[in-house]
Amino acid sequence: MPLLTPWSALFLAAAMLWPPATRRWALVALTAAWGWAWMDGAIDPVALAWPALLAGAAALVRPASGPAARAAGHALFLLLAALLFLHLLPGFHNLQAIAPAPLSADAVPFGMYLNLDKPLVAFWVVLALAPPMAGRDARATLGPAILACAAAAAVCLGLALALGVVGWAPKWPEAGTIWLLNNALLVTLAEEALFRGYLQQQLSLRWRGRPWGDWAALAVAAALFGLAHYAGGWQWMLLAALAGAAYGAAYRHGGLAAAVLAHLGLNAAHFGLFTYPMRAAF
Template sequence: MPFAARQALPLAVLLASLSLGLLSPLACGIAVAFILWLALDTHLPAWLWLAGTLLGSSLLAAHLLPGVAVLPLTGMQDLGGGAPWQLRFNPDKALLAAGLLAWWLGQASRPWRSPQWSMIAAIAGLLLVPTLAVSTGILGWLPKWPEHFWPWLASNLLVTCLAEELLFRGLLQRVLVKRLGAAFGLVLVALLFGAVHLPFSPAFALLASLAGLAYGLVFHFSGERLWTAVALHGAVNTTHVLLLTYPI
């Protein structure tokens, strides 16, 4: 995809967020700097670009960017979790997804390593993660059809799953597998993915690590095709919201 077309993605999210009054001038300036930084991946030393990208990504993913407002899209809903849930638009995470996607679309594609093992990892992850969640009591069994399911699915796939898979698999896993080998790289990224879920609970973080390992294996065996990890991540999250207590 041409460079200009790729950059239109984060710029569209930025303009939409500004038009909704969700970004302060400071937040807008930092977001623009992050988008420009990502575009310099071939012009900076690899370690410097990676460090800056991880810093900016962490600020956006953890909602630490000052001057960002959240837009509620639905009312509060009780989906069986420990607290009511509400569908919201987080412009910082949407900017992260769009910015990293613009970078990712400029990367060269690679051949499949093993479609069979990629499928096995996907099926195992989709079955094991919910089963362990219920059997260990981390989550409860609660089949339901939530109101606003389709908007939730679109938001979860295009913002949450996309941003997290771009950061953890598209960026971190590729770097760590190259430097440490497949086994160590995959496990380390899975543990890091689990660690960011520690605010929910240590048990949920372990479950997230297992899910992260499945996403990483699918990504690895597919020849680093991002859509495979995003699809599995979305399928696990959909199983969660439709069959289990949500969010926790």
């Protein structure tokens, strides 16, 4: 992949969401990435409708809006988020960064696109709703992230081995660097922003004051995260739900950064040490 592409600007825009000092400027970098993509033919004019609708949803969910307007804004966002995650909205020509091929002898072929559509969900959640981004300090963020990652790796990868979904396959292919960069800045951020920063956070707010509220919000978000992996079968949905519970605990105690780090750590262990994404014979 060439060093300078629209996705380079998109990576920068995603990175700018994290420091409070640069967060307000992330939309400038995102706009530059989209303008670059337009000039490169990576998006069609119809794609501009989707960020415009997301902006409308952001305006509707402001605290000053009435209950009906806020409900409409959340409904619009959820519809757009689902369609963006499933790549069902027209106008995008995402870049294939890794051509489909087995990464190890027993693996199904793996390919990867750099997406312009799915990351929009993360920008909306962070900028429109401002979920907790981190713990009170580095220790309060890294501690939950490390514990959640270790628990998820032990439970999920151990269970995946027991179920025969993956095998032991240490490797670091040539495409590993772009895979890691994409996972760190776009994939885990988008998924954790939606399932933890939005779903878990909104359910916790709705059920605040109830002793079971936070745990129920965590469980519902984790279950929905599992269902989102339906394409891999019941085994993959179970593994994703268990991982989602760990990410939810990291989010509850260390903010979105802790959830993203836990998710990234598990993904990296899976990618580098085990069959990825799963065994072909499974």
